[in-house]
Amino acid sequence: xxxxxxxxxxxxxxxxxxxxxxxxxxxxxxxxxxxxxxxxxxxxxxxxxxxxxxxxxxxxxxxxxxxxxxxxxxxxxxxxxxxxxxxxxxxxxxxxxxxxxxxxxxxxxxxxxxxxxxxxxxxxxxxxxxxxxxxxxxxxxxxxxxxxxxxxxxxxxxxxxxxxxxxxxxxxxxxxxxxxxxxxxxxxxxxxxxxxxxxxxxxxxxxxxxxxxxxxxxxxxxxxxxxxxxxxxxxxxxxxxxxxxxxxxxxxxxxxxxxxxxxxxxxxxxxxxxxxxxxxxxxxxxxxxxxxxxxxxxxxxxxxxxxxxxxxxxxxxxxxxxxxxxx
Amino acid sequence: xxxxxxxxxxxxxxxxxxxxxxxxxxxxxxxxxxxxxxxxxxxxxxxxxxxxxxxxxxxxxxxxxxxxxxxxxxxxxxxxxxxxxxxxxxxxxxxxxxxxxxxxxxxxxxxxxxxxxxxxxxxxxxxxxxxxxxxxxxxxxxxxxxxxxxxxxxxxxxxxxxxxxxxxxxxxxxxxxxxxxxxxxxxxxxxxxxxxxxxx
Numbered sequence: 001x002x003x004x005x006x007x008x009x010x011x012x013x014x015x016x017x018x019x020x021x022x023x024x025x026x027x028x029x030x031x032x033x034x035x036x037x038x039x040x041x042x043x044x045x046x047x048x049x050x051x052x053x054x055x056x057x058x059x060x061x062x063x064x065x066x067x068x069x070x071x072x073x074x075x076x077x078x079x080x081x082x083x084x085x086x087x088x089x090x091x092x093x094x095x096x097x098x099x100x101x102x103x104x105x106x107x108x109x110x111x112x113x114x115x116x117x118x119x120x121x122x123x124x125x126x127x128x129x130x131x132x133x134x135x136x137x138x139x140x141x142x143x144x145x146x147x148x149x150x151x152x153x154x155x156x157x158x159x160x161x162x163x164x165x166x167x168x169x170x171x172x173x174x175x176x177x178x179x180x181x182x183x184x185x186x187x188x189x190x191x192x193x194x195x196x197x198x199x200x201x202x203x204x205x206x207x208x209x210x211x212x213x214x215x216x217x218x219x220x221x222x223x224x225x226x227x228x229x230x231x232x233x234x235x236x237x238x239x240x241x242x243x244x245x246x247x248x249x250x251x252x253x254x255x256x257x258x259x260x261x262x263x264x265x266x267x268x269x270x271x272x273x274x275x276x277x278x279x280x281x282x283x284x285x286x287x288x289x290x291x292x293x294x295x296x297x298x299x300x301x302x303x304x305x306x307x308x309x310x311x312x313x314x315x316x317x318x319x320x321x322x323x324x325x326x327x
Numbered sequence: 328x329x330x331x332x333x334x335x336x337x338x339x340x341x342x343x344x345x346x347x348x349x350x351x352x353x354x355x356x357x358x359x360x361x362x363x364x365x366x367x368x369x370x371x372x373x374x375x376x377x378x379x380x381x382x383x384x385x386x387x388x389x390x391x392x393x394x395x396x397x398x399x400x401x402x403x404x405x406x407x408x409x410x411x412x413x414x415x416x417x418x419x420x421x422x423x424x425x426x427x428x429x430x431x432x433x434x435x436x437x438x439x440x441x442x443x444x445x446x447x448x449x450x451x452x453x454x455x456x457x458x459x460x461x462x463x464x465x466x467x468x469x470x471x472x473x474x475x476x477x478x479x480x481x482x483x484x485x486x487x488x489x490x491x492x493x494x495x496x497x498x499x500x501x502x503x504x505x506x507x508x509x510x511x512x513x514x515x516x517x518x519x520x521x522x523x524x525x526x527x
Contacts, residue, residue: 110403110457111434219419219434222404298408 003076005029005052006086018071018082019050023261030261031084032094032123034101034208035160036072038263043165044072047158048097049123053090056081068093091127098128104139105209106155114210116223116295119262120158141186147196149215149274150204154186157211163187163203170267171197187211198237201273205256205264216274217253221245224295226252231282237269243288244279251277257288382496385448385463388441389492390485393431398485399460402436406452406461414445415452431458439484443468443477453497462494 001012005022006029012021020038022030031052036044044050051068059079068090071082084090102124109115141154164177164187179188203212226245233240245253254273256264276282290297292306315322345351371378380386391399407415420437422430429435452461471477486492 108432110401110405111432115403219402219421221419222402222408224408225404295408 001076001078001080003078003080003082005082006084012076016076018052018054018069018074018076018080019044021076022052022071022082022084027260029084031071032119032127033072033261034119034123034158035162037162037165037206038261039267040162040165040169040206043162045070047101047160049094049101049127051090051093051097053083053087054080055083094127095129098123099133101158102128102132103134104155105158106138108156112153112156112210113213113218113223114156114207117262118210119208139183144188147215149201149270151213151215151218152187153211153213156209157187158209159185159187160208162206162208163212166203166206167197167200170202171199198269198271199267201270202256202264202267204273205258205267208262214253214255214273216277217245220252221247224298226296228288228290228296230257230285230288232285233272233276233282235269235272237271239266239268240272241266242268242272242282244282244284246279249279251279251282260291380465384465385450387443387464387466387468388446388452388479388484389462389464389466389494390439390481391460391462391492391494392486392488395428396488397428397431398435399431399458400436400439401430401432401434401458401460402439403457405455405457409451409455410446411449411451412445412447414442414447416440416442436481439481441479441484443479444474462492462497464492464494466492 001014001016002009003012003018003021004010005018005025008025008029010021010025012024016024019031019033019036031050033044033050034047036047036050048070050071052071053068054065054074056062057065057080058077060077062079062081071084101120105120109118109121112118115121139155144152144154146152159178161178167177177188178185180186201214204214207213223245226247228243228245231242231244233242241257243255243257244251245255254268254276256266256268259265393399402417402419404417407413407417416438417436417440418438419434422433422435448463450463453463468477
């Protein structure tokens with residue numbers, strides 16, 4: 001099926017959603033997504049940040065769709081024409097969506113452990129306004145203790161349901177869900193049942209905001225002062241492939257590896273996540289790929305290495321012989 | 328070979344009668360010396376006298392407390408991130424029950440250090456601070472004998488409750504208005520578009 005997104009055409013198999021097709025083209029056309037998660041079934045459709053404009057439905061029926069559609073839930077048709085960043089309407093509508101997501105968000109980024117790797121921060125920076133128009137008291141909750149490993153800050157939650165789907169699909173026997181409705185909805189563990197499944201820690205990784213954070217990492221370091229390295233160990237419960245966040249010789253945090261869409265590559269178990277906080281427990285493979293626009297790569301000068309590799313590659317392609325290799 | 332025009336030809340010319348008396352030359356020199364008596368004295372007798380500093384002079388930092396006396400800094404790390412000299416380091420801690428009057432938010436800086444030998448007093452930490460906690464003042468960093476003494480901890484940086492440091496000059500309305508000007512790069516408002524993308 002041929003689909004055109006922002007003027008770029010791509011062939012995709014039947015059943016692909018617009019979001020997936022856009023991601024196949026690349027980050028220059030891919031809409032942001034807060035609730036959709038490739039590895040979780042039935043995720044998506046809640047946050048509305050991935051809305052796009054469909055200017056032609058298909059070759060058979062090229063009428064445009066009347067409203068912006070959620071690209072994570074809309075499958076492509078042959079000959080569909082989609083506008084994302086090229087449509088001013090979508091830019092404006094997404095700004096409205098971001099404003100709604102931020103209405104009750106406490107904006108406590110200086111205190112929040114997610115700051116620096118928070119998707120809502122990125123979204124707000126790229127698509128939001130620098131000022132709020134909201135004048136009322138923001139929604140507040142009683143602090144619920146959901147165990148000694150995971151910290152729940154309900155005020156920061158944007159109700160993306162990712163953690164609920166994780167609890168449902170990755171762990172067996174769900175003790176975690178969303179209660180109440182609408183404005184009053186809140187994540188709960190069904191009356192303070194502790195999330196003690198072996199894979200429960202993955203809710204931290206799937207959370208796009210700072211609502212679920214690692215309690216063992218709480219207030220330890222700001223993420224941009226730590227150095228992420230890819231590491232592995234032999235684990236009988238999970239793949240054992242993780243990202244270890246170092247501060248000097250100390251392991252401050254262990255997370256799953258994430259791809260360029262900020263999605264977990266493989267889910268990891270709680271033993272790897274919480275119980276191996278020594279550098280000697282891990283076989284370190286090398287520095288994790290962090291995009292140079294990320295605050296985490298600040299002061300790490302890793303992009304200089306990338307630049308060097310790129311320059312050397314281009315020089316080689318041009319047939320340039322380095323000075324020290326010349327006869 | 329002549330490289331510049333500044334070279335002087337040395338000669339063994341014999342002094343004339345007037346020159347060998349030396350007296351006119353001495354008088355000429357004394358005249359210059361004497362003329363300085365009537366000029367304004369440029370020396371400032373520090374520390375009795377101090378130079379008048381500009382309102383935006385950037386000197387020794389202060390970590391401010393809020394109106395109730397609680398520390399404003401939440402150890403968000405943005406100052407250390409903004410610091411081009413990498414002079415600032417900090418360690419975070421969680422506020423315990425009963426410490427609400429000491430620290431304004433649930434997280435605070437347990438250790439906050441600025442290496443004054445590294446610091447270039449650019450003021451970027453002040454600009455980065457989202458909590459109006461760090462300010463550069465018109466005070467001067469003291470001289471010390473040991474290098475370690477230039478690493479200023481919270482004991483030297485946090486203002487004393489009974490001895491508040493006035494930073495109102497740096498918090499003027501003009502500053503607040505200036506921070507709102509969207510045309511200036513660091514004030515930039517990203518209105519709905521990505522930085523690297525052109526929208527038609």
